[in-house]
Amino acid sequence: MGVVSTSLFNTRSLRASEVDERELKAMHGRANLAGHEGPWATIWGYDGTVPGPILRVQQGRPVRIAVENGLNEDTTVHWHGIRLPNAMDGVPGLTQPPIRPGESFVYEFTPPDAGTFWYHPHADSLVQIGRGLAGALIVEETEPIAVDRDILWMLQDWRLSADKQISAGFGSAMDASMSGRVGNVVTINGTVPVSQVVRAGERIRLRLVNASLARIMALRFEGHRPVIVAIDGQPCDPHEPDDGRLVLAPAMRIDVVIDMQGEPGKRYAVIDDFYDGLAYTLTTLAYDNTSPLRTHSLDAPLGLPRNPLQQPDLAKVERQEIILQGGMMGGGKLTGVGGMMGMATPGMNGAAAWAINGMSMTGDGHVGMTPQFTLPRGATCHLTMRNETAWWHPMHIHGFSMLVLARNGSPVPHRQWQDTVLLAPKDTIECAFVADNPGDWMLHCHVADHQMAGLMTVFRVT
Numbered sequence: 001m002g003v004v005s006t007s008l009f010n011t012r013s014l015r016a017s018e019v020d021e022r023e024l025k026a027m028h029g030r031a032n033l034a035g036h037e038g039p040w041a042t043i044w045g046y047d048g049t050v051p052g053p054i055l056r057v058q059q060g061r062p063v064r065i066a067v068e069n070g071l072n073e074d075t076t077v078h079w080h081g082i083r084l085p086n087a088m089d090g091v092p093g094l095t096q097p098p099i100r101p102g103e104s105f106v107y108e109f110t111p112p113d114a115g116t117f118w119y120h121p122h123a124d125s126l127v128q129i130g131r132g133l134a135g136a137l138i139v140e141e142t143e144p145i146a147v148d149r150d151i152l153w154m155l156q157d158w159r160l161s162a163d164k165q166i167s168a169g170f171g172s173a174m175d176a177s178m179s180g181r182v183g184n185v186v187t188i189n190g191t192v193p194v195s196q197v198v199r200a201g202e203r204i205r206l207r208l209v210n211a212s213l214a215r216i217m218a219l220r221f222e223g224h225r226p227v228i229v230a231i232d233g234q235p236c237d238p239h240e241p242d243d244g245r246l247v248l249a250p251a252m253r254i255d256v257v258i259d260m261q262g263e264p265g266k267r268y269a270v271i272d273d274f275y276d277g278l279a280y281t282l283t284t285l286a287y288d289n290t291s292p293l294r295t296h297s298l299d300a301p302l303g304l305p306r307n308p309l310q311q312p313d314l315a316k317v318e319r320q321e322i323i324l325q326g327g328m329m330g331g332g333k334l335t336g337v338g339g340m341m342g343m344a345t346p347g348m349n350g351a352a353a354w355a356i357n358g359m360s361m362t363g364d365g366h367v368g369m370t371p372q373f374t375l376p377r378g379a380t381c382h383l384t385m386r387n388e389t390a391w392w393h394p395m396h397i398h399g400f401s402m403l404v405l406a407r408n409g410s411p412v413p414h415r416q417w418q419d420t421v422l423l424a425p426k427d428t429i430e431c432a433f434v435a436d437n438p439g440d441w442m443l444h445c446h447v448a449d450h451q452m453a454g455l456m457t458v459f460r461v462t
Contacts, residue, residue: 019108020063022055024077026121026133027070033185034164035192041158041165043132044071050190051154051211052119052135059114059139065107067099071128074098077107078122079137080251081233081401081419084109086439089398092123093366094440094458099123113307113401114141115233116207116253118154123364126213126448127170130159130181134211145229146300147257148202148293152189155248157212159183171452177328177353179391180214180447186272186282193283195267201292202260203300205229210248213448216392216422218245218274219282223262227302230255234401234417235304247274249394249422251446255304259297265289309417312403312432317382320373322443324423324455326354327389352454354389354445360454365442371460372443375435383431387423393450396420398442399461402431420446435461 029048030040046052057063069075076098078090088109092098099105111117117137121128136154144150159181161167175181185192198204206226210217226246227238232253241247246254262268267286273279352360361369375381383402385395401417407429421429444456 018061020057020061022063022065023068024052024065025068025070026075029132031132031190033158033166033187033190033192034160038164041160043166044128045132046135050132051156052133054152055119055135055137057111057137057139059111059142062108062110066104067107068104069099069101072101073124074100075121075123075128075133076105077119078398079107079109079117079119080396081115081117081253082109082137083112083399083401083437086399086437086441089439089441090122091365091398091442094369094442111139113233113309114139114305115230115235115307116209116255117233118209118211118253120211125364126181126452129211129448130170130213131166136207136209138207139233141305143305145205145257145302145304146203146298147205150205150207152207152209154189154209154211155217156187156190157183157215158185158187160185171449173353175214176449176453177326180449182214183212186215188283195284195286197288198260198262198285199288199290199293200260200262200264201294203298204258204260206256206258208246208248208254208256210250210252212250214250216250216274216394217248217272219248220245220271220273221258221268221285222271223268224258224260224285226256226258228254228414229257229302229304231416232401232418232420234309235306236416237414238302239414245273247422249392249420249446250448251394251396251420252418252422257302260285260287261297262287264291309401310434310436312380312434314380314382314432317380317432318375319382319384320459321384321386322356322372322457324354324356324385324387324389324393324445325358326352326454327391354450354453354455356455356457359457361456361458362452362454364452369440369458371440372457374460374462377435377438377461379435381433381435383433385421385423385429385431387425387427390425392422392424393445393447393455394420394422396444396446397433399437399439400433400441402433404429404431406430437461
């Protein structure tokens with residue numbers, strides 16, 4: 001890893017304007033996904049690790065990341081949630097040529113927003129992410145909030161076979177048309193979770209990233225009251241989650257602040273109970289026996305500094321609507337489906353399972369994708385997304401963050417900006433954003449099976 005830094009023999013200080021240079025290599029590796037007792041699994045990872053290196057960069061400082069492809073198939077890197085130039089967005093064919101085996105591509109951008117983001121391939125996404133290619137990208141605030149520790153949990157979900165290797169069979173018709181490839185093992189930062197040691201009285205900033213292919217999580221912290229301070233990297237009004245559950249769909253991030261108010265020596269479960277009847281303990285907060293760090297909660301504000309997002313002008317909007325269709329039990333056949341030839345989903349025989357406004361775009365992105373709609377630069381887009389299917393869909397927009405206005409007609413509080421918005425079955429969600437970033441941009445479901453089987457579209461900003 002080539003991080004630019006000053007030499008011990010160089011008295012010149014590093015200026016914020018200097019480029020932060022990094023290197024990554026997508027390559028084969030091995031990881032212990034089954035716990036300390038299990039055999040190591042063959043994985044694909046950035047620098048051969050699961051997850052890939054944590055890239056901590058500074059808000060407003062240019063970065064240059066050289067990505068080498070050590071795989072035997074094409075790849076790219078998408079910097080998920082970063083508002084960057086279209087040419088750096090990592091969609092093969094649409095924004096850049098794919099990175100061929102043995103070749104490299106240099107990504108250059110200046111992150112405008114501080115927050116928790118991540119990076120992953122946008123080529124053969126289902127297989128490449130499913131085999132381990134993912135890493136966290138943290139853009140540090142110039143003025144961070146006061147906490148005792150800043151912790152990252154990169155949550156990943158794996159479908160392991162009996163021999164504890166990553167199971168083959170990506171892209172089955174059942175996964176594609178139903179809930180996607182939900183695995184049977186969940187890891188935190190690449191390992192089966194063990195107890196998380198904490199100290200009474202400390203304040204922790206916990207960055208949660210769901211890098212799973214399909215698993216939605218709803219985390220409950222027994223005996224604790226996490227406060228949400230950011231969603232998808234964007235600060236929101238600090239608030240406790242509904243029912244105390246932090247709902248994280250694939251690709252979503254939530255930053256919480258937790259005051260550790262448990263008792264020394266005691267243990268408190270962190271439970272994922274999203275799926276009915278399938279609740280399990282993800283991990284345990286294990287308090288050490290030392291005396292509390294402080295007797296009262298830290299007296300410091302929780303609100304993060306806002307990022308420089310343009311505020312939508314809701315008095316003058318360009319209205320667009322997308323309708324999500326298809327899947328098993330979808331209540332009707334796909335009509336007018338125009339699947340792209342040559343981009344067939346493995347196991348689907350080229351047939352699309354999903355559509356947006358009656359049109360299916362399968363795969364990862366390619367030349368000739370017709371925009372669903374076009375926006376003039378600077379316009380405010382009021383986007384309505386209707387889920388007419390029987391399944392959950394985390395819809396991800398590239399190049400922008402959207403202000404979530406309403407869900408099923410009810411206003412959404414806390415001024416939440418998101419790049420990945422979870423739609424429950426039959427949900428209607430209204431969002432708004434300023435079309436200030438020109439180019440052709442992806443909008444797709446981040447359940448990888450759904451995206452590959454047609455739940456993807458493109459819009460254009462001119």
